[in-house]
Amino acid sequence: xxxxxxxxxxxxxxxxxxxxxxxxxxxxxxxxxxxxxxxxxxxxxxxxxxxxxxxxxxxxxxxxxxxxxxxxxxxxxxxxxxxxxxxxxxxxxxxxxxxxxxxxxxxxxxxxxxxxxxxxxxxxxxxxxxxxxxxxx
Amino acid sequence: xxxxxxxxxxxxxxxxxxxxxxxxxxxxxxxxxxxxxxxxxxxxxxxxxxxxxxxxxxxxxxxxxxxxxxxxxxxxxxxxxxxxxxxxxxxxxxxxxxxxxxxxxxxxxxxxxxxxxxxxxxxxxxxxxxxxxxxxxxx
Numbered sequence: 001x002x003x004x005x006x007x008x009x010x011x012x013x014x015x016x017x018x019x020x021x022x023x024x025x026x027x028x029x030x031x032x033x034x035x036x037x038x039x040x041x042x043x044x045x046x047x048x049x050x051x052x053x054x055x056x057x058x059x060x061x062x063x064x065x066x067x068x069x070x071x072x073x074x075x076x077x078x079x080x081x082x083x084x085x086x087x088x089x090x091x092x093x094x095x096x097x098x099x100x101x102x103x104x105x106x107x108x109x110x111x112x113x114x115x116x117x118x119x120x121x122x123x124x125x126x127x128x129x130x131x132x133x134x135x136x137x
Numbered sequence: 138x139x140x141x142x143x144x145x146x147x148x149x150x151x152x153x154x155x156x157x158x159x160x161x162x163x164x165x166x167x168x169x170x171x172x173x174x175x176x177x178x179x180x181x182x183x184x185x186x187x188x189x190x191x192x193x194x195x196x197x198x199x200x201x202x203x204x205x206x207x208x209x210x211x212x213x214x215x216x217x218x219x220x221x222x223x224x225x226x227x228x229x230x231x232x233x234x235x236x237x238x239x240x241x242x243x244x245x246x247x248x249x250x251x252x253x254x255x256x257x258x259x260x261x262x263x264x265x266x267x268x269x270x271x272x273x274x275x276x
Binding site: 004005022023024026028030031033040041043044068070071074135 | 141144145148151152171196199201203204205206207209210213214217223224225226227228230231232233257260261262
């Protein structure tokens with residue numbers, strides 16, 4: 001399975017129709033949707049809830065209804081993952097949203113993980129050395 | 138329930154914590170049922186046929202819901218539909234393809250492939266394979 005994770009600016013672009021990177025992020029979602037083959041099958045697109053907070057995306061806001069329909073799934077932090085994210089913040093001085101992504105990636109198995117981000121350096125710092133693909137938008 | 142309301146409800150259900158299970162009276166071809174039982178029992182591909190079936194349904198739902206969501210987006214905003222070249226560039230970046238930083242190469246390949254196979258619906262992988270083949274021939 002292939003998991004697509006959205007960082008702050010990717011979310012902001014998607015919920016704001018006239019954002020300059022809206023089309024870029026939609027093209028990435030379209031690419032994800034067209035994946036085939038057993039290992040490459042698309043899983044849902046994940047949005048860590050801390051990323052959603054940072055991006056200011058309130059799902060009850062009617063102006064973001066189009067984004068709600070794209071199966072962008074919330075990934076909250078449980079207690080263990082919150083501890084892991086807190087450690088990443090202390091260790092690397094990254095934002096809570098980036099630390100949430102790192103803590104989330106730690107729990108994944110053999111999925112192919114792709115992170116869409118405008119800050120590849122911070123994502124590379126918080127994600128464990130595994131087969132994660134970081135795509136700059 | 139209209140299409141968009143159904144889509145909203147499906148996503149809400151997929152996002153909700155899994156509650157109690159229910160028995161269903163789903164009718165399956167006998168051969169398919171036996172094949173799944175063997176995949177679980179003999180190949181150990183899942184803990185149970187129930188898990189196997191539920192996982193397969195969840196995977197397929199994720200796929201079709203994203204597809205339906207994108208189609209709804211393009212219906213509302215027709216100019217949001219990306220071109221094949223844009224989708225291929227995104228795929229190249231996601232997969233670390235050598236042409237990930239070469240949008241013009243991808244655009245040329247989309248044009249050449251479209252001319253070679255008029256009327257055929259092309260996929261990003263077709264375009265990237267074409268580029269790989271052209272490079273191999275030119276090497």
